[in-house]
Amino acid sequence: MIAFPNAKINLGLRVVEKRLDGFHNIETIFIPIGLRDIIEVIPSSFTSISFSGLVVDASAEENLCMRAYNLFKADIGCGNVSIHLHKVIPFGAGLGGGSSDAAFTLKMLTTLFQSNISTRKLKEMAGLLGSDCPFFIDNRPAIAQGKGEILEPVSLALKGYHLVLVNPGVHVSTKEAYSCVRPRKHETSLLSLIAEPVHRWQGLISNDFEESVFQAHPVVAQLKQEILNNGAIYASMSGSGSSVFGLFEKPLIGAQELFPNYTTFSQIL
Numbered sequence: 001m002i003a004f005p006n007a008k009i010n011l012g013l014r015v016v017e018k019r020l021d022g023f024h025n026i027e028t029i030f031i032p033i034g035l036r037d038i039i040e041v042i043p044s045s046f047t048s049i050s051f052s053g054l055v056v057d058a059s060a061e062e063n064l065c066m067r068a069y070n071l072f073k074a075d076i077g078c079g080n081v082s083i084h085l086h087k088v089i090p091f092g093a094g095l096g097g098g099s100s101d102a103a104f105t106l107k108m109l110t111t112l113f114q115s116n117i118s119t120r121k122l123k124e125m126a127g128l129l130g131s132d133c134p135f136f137i138d139n140r141p142a143i144a145q146g147k148g149e150i151l152e153p154v155s156l157a158l159k160g161y162h163l164v165l166v167n168p169g170v171h172v173s174t175k176e177a178y179s180c181v182r183p184r185k186h187e188t189s190l191l192s193l194i195a196e197p198v199h200r201w202q203g204l205i206s207n208d209f210e211e212s213v214f215q216a217h218p219v220v221a222q223l224k225q226e227i228l229n230n231g232a233i234y235a236s237m238s239g240s241g242s243s244v245f246g247l248f249e250k251p252l253i254g255a256q257e258l259f260p261n262y263t264t265f266s267q268i269l
């Protein structure tokens with residue numbers, strides 16, 4: 001069985017408060033995008049994992065596909081599988097690629113082993129693998145709260161906008177990024193802000209990680225400015241960085257040539 005786990009971007013990201021378990025309560029809007037890895041899972045006589053594409057900085061056992069398999073086997077029970085991951089989504093990039101791989105692995109194992117698991121149970125298991133992971137179970141635009149696992153679908157007026165995503169190749173550790181942010185409560189809810197016309201979002205909808213990541217990596221701040229200079233009506237860093245995305249009303253011709261040293265991805269929303 002083959003699946004194509006997609007990346008996400010965060011539209012607005014508030015780090016609201018530090019919790020007693022060391023995690024943070026956040027408020028963010030997740031949007032699935034078309035940048036995808038490829039995972040193949042085949043029932044086999046013994047369990048193994050192989051890789052191609054980008055080389056992930058995690059051991060085979062620590063890879064989120066394998067962690068998802070081990071969790072599924074222990075909690076639900078299943079046979080051995082041979083997994084192949086072709087990695088395309090940059091990691092440590094604020095795009096949730098590892099979380100998506102884990103969620104899609106859980107979903108594939110459910111189908112392959114015809115397990116009668118509720119979506120709620122799948123999301124619960126996903127939550128044990130990463131805070132971004134439950135979102136990829138339903139995988140539709142959603143506002144997230146708590147650690148990221150309290151999800152409500154949202155409808156966004158983004159149809160027809162052109163998304164340009166640029167990854168400057170700077171790896172940001174999520175844990176470190178959280179430790180550099182001072183949590184704060186915002187007066188206006190993110191939901192009420194996305195109801196505003198898109199051309200008003202810049203300056204209204206922000207990502208709390210930008211300040212510290214921009215300070216540590218000025219190239220990321222420059223990248224956001226360049227995307228705005230090239231006509232984006234809204235630009236923001238995604239997640240804890242370092243990818244930056246822009247929303248355009250018209251296609252941005254030659255995006256890769258504009259950012260020759262960086263990886264770019266474009267799609268119509």
Ligand SMILES: C[C@](O)(CO)[C@H](O)COP(=O)(O)OP(=O)(O)OC[C@H]1O[C@@H](n2ccc(N)nc2=O)[C@H](O)[C@@H]1O
Pocket residue numbers: 010013022023024025026028094096099129130131132133146147148174175178239240
């Ligand atoms: C920045 C975001 O991508 C926004 O969507 C997510 O909050 C991060 O989610 P993730 O990569 O799945 O993160 P996890 O693997 O769960 O956590 C990595 C580390 O980030 C910190 N962490 C993560 C999520 C959260 N709500 N509060 C935190 O403080 C914790 O120190 C944790 O040890």
Ligand SMILES: Nc1ncnc2c1ncn2[C@@H]1O[C@H](COP(=O)(O)OP(=O)(O)OP(=O)(O)O)[C@@H](O)[C@H]1O
Pocket residue numbers: 056057058062063064065085090091092093094095096097098099100101132172174239240241
């Ligand atoms: N299949 C995988 N794909 C990517 N990273 C993986 C995978 N398995 C384990 N990891 C580990 O997880 C780390 C974070 O990966 P991921 O791509 O999910 O984070 P991210 O892009 O920082 O996402 P976000 O900031 O949105 O949480 C990697 O640096 C890597 O060590």
